[in-house]
Amino acid sequence: MSRTDSRELLRGTLRTIVLKLLAENRRMYGYEITQQVKERTGGTITLTYGALYPVLHKLEEEGCLLTETEAVDGRLRKYYSLTPAGTATAQVKVAEFERFMAAMQALMQAGPGIANQKH
Amino acid sequence: MYLLTDHQLDTLRSHLRQSAISPDLLPELTDHLACDLEEAMWAGMSFDEALPKILKEASLDTLSQLQEDYCSILGLEPESEPATLRDIVFMNRNKLYGAYDLREHYTVATEQALLWGIVIFSVTVMALGLHVSRQVQRERSKTPVRSIYNQPIFPQKTGSLAIKPG
Numbered sequence: 001m002s003r004t005d006s007r008e009l010l011r012g013t014l015r016t017i018v019l020k021l022l023a024e025n026r027r028m029y030g031y032e033i034t035q036q037v038k039e040r041t042g043g044t045i046t047l048t049y050g051a052l053y054p055v056l057h058k059l060e061e062e063g064c065l066l067t068e069t070e071a072v073d074g075r076l077r078k079y080y081s082l083t084p085a086g087t088a089t090a091q092v093k094v095a096e097f098e099r100f101m102a103a104m105q106a107l108m109q110a111g112p113g114i115a116n117q118k119h
Numbered sequence: 120m121y122l123l124t125d126h127q128l129d130t131l132r133s134h135l136r137q138s139a140i141s142p143d144l145l146p147e148l149t150d151h152l153a154c155d156l157e158e159a160m161w162a163g164m165s166f167d168e169a170l171p172k173i174l175k176e177a178s179l180d181t182l183s184q185l186q187e188d189y190c191s192i193l194g195l196e197p198e199s200e201p202a203t204l205r206d207i208v209f210m211n212r213n214k215l216y217g218a219y220d221l222r223e224h225y226t227v228a229t230e231q232a233l234l235w236g237i238v239i240f241s242v243t244v245m246a247l248g249l250h251v252s253r254q255v256q257r258e259r260s261k262t263p264v265r266s267i268y269n270q271p272i273f274p275q276k277t278g279s280l281a282i283k284p285g
Contacts, residue, residue, distance in 0.1 A: 030147055031154040049151045050185040053144055054192040061193065069146070073122050075153055076146040 010045065014055050016097045017047075019064070019082070019090035027068070027081035030056065056080060064089050121160040123153055127170075131156065134174055138182035142211050144189060152177055 021033055028036075034047045059065045064086030068079045082090060123131075131152055140148060152173055159169035209219050 029150065031151045034151075049148060050181065050188060053147055053151075053185075054189045057143065057189070058192055072150075073153075074125050074128055075150050077150050078147050 007051075010047075010051070013097065014047070014051060015059065016093045018052070018055055018059065019086065019093050022065070022080060022082050023087060023090040023094075027079040029077050029079050059086070121157050123157060123160075123166075127156075127166055128153060130170065135177075135182070138179050139186050140182055141186060141189070144186070148177075148182075 017037060018033065021036060022028060025032075025036075030049065030052055034049070034052060037045055037047050056065065060067060060080070063083060065080045066083050066086075068081075069076050070079065071077075128149070132149055135145060135149055135152070155173050156166070156169050159172065160166060164172075205219070205222050208222075212219075214220075
């Protein structure tokens with residue numbers, strides 16, 4: 001898959017990924033999120049900071065995330081955690097995405113299946 | 120884990136400051152790139168090798184693209200207009216608690232206040248005028264028509280007041 005294609009696919013799911021990761025970990029900072037996505041997908045998906053931070057800030061604005069800023073190693077680090085509303089949104093989004101994946105899987109497998117049934 | 124020195128962090132910061140990245144995003148991006156640098160250096164690169172590699176990825180073009188995406192996702196107006204004094208005063212400050220809004224809408228608020236002031240004042244004056252003139256009319260109609268205007272105020276006694284010469 002080319003880089004631009006995977007970016008297109010990622011765009012719609014980025015919020016779900018962020019919410020899911022934050023639901024599993026109490027609090028994370030941006031770099032940690034990109035590293036964990038990279039590790040868990042074996043490098044297939046790499047989040048760029050260009051894509052990640054706008055989404056984080058948007059979620060914060062919508063009241064899904066709380067932030068704490070701490071001075072770490074001579075610079076500021078911003079930690080994100082879910083608000084109760086964010087936790088609820090995370091559950092909804094993940095469930096939604098699982099349904100979507102099941103549907104996509106069915107769709108992808110349906111082609112040859114239908115062709116076989118006809119004959 | 121390798122830690123960047125303050126001087127190395129300053130080098131990174133001065134690059135980021137050249138870009139159009141908004142102050143909301145700057146500290147996080149600094150931290151992110153610093154983490155990238157530290158990882159590269161932990162893997163065995165020297166700072167002088169790692170920095171150009173990281174900065175190539177985060178070129179000024181990339182950063183300005185990031186800033187544009189950031190604005191469009193958050194529904195902010197891209198800062199194409201020149202910064203006003205107000206923007207300068209509120210740079211790096213909390214714009215949400217009200218003062219920024221107050222200043223931003225100052226002109227409109229003043230004009231509206233002036234307009235309403237004029238309207239309310241003239242309505243009050245007109246209403247008072249109307250009330251007074253009605254009251255006067257009522258009082259006039261109450262008093263019997265023994266109008267004082269028909270009687271001379273100074274009944275003239277022509278004889279006594281006549282100036283006699285010499």
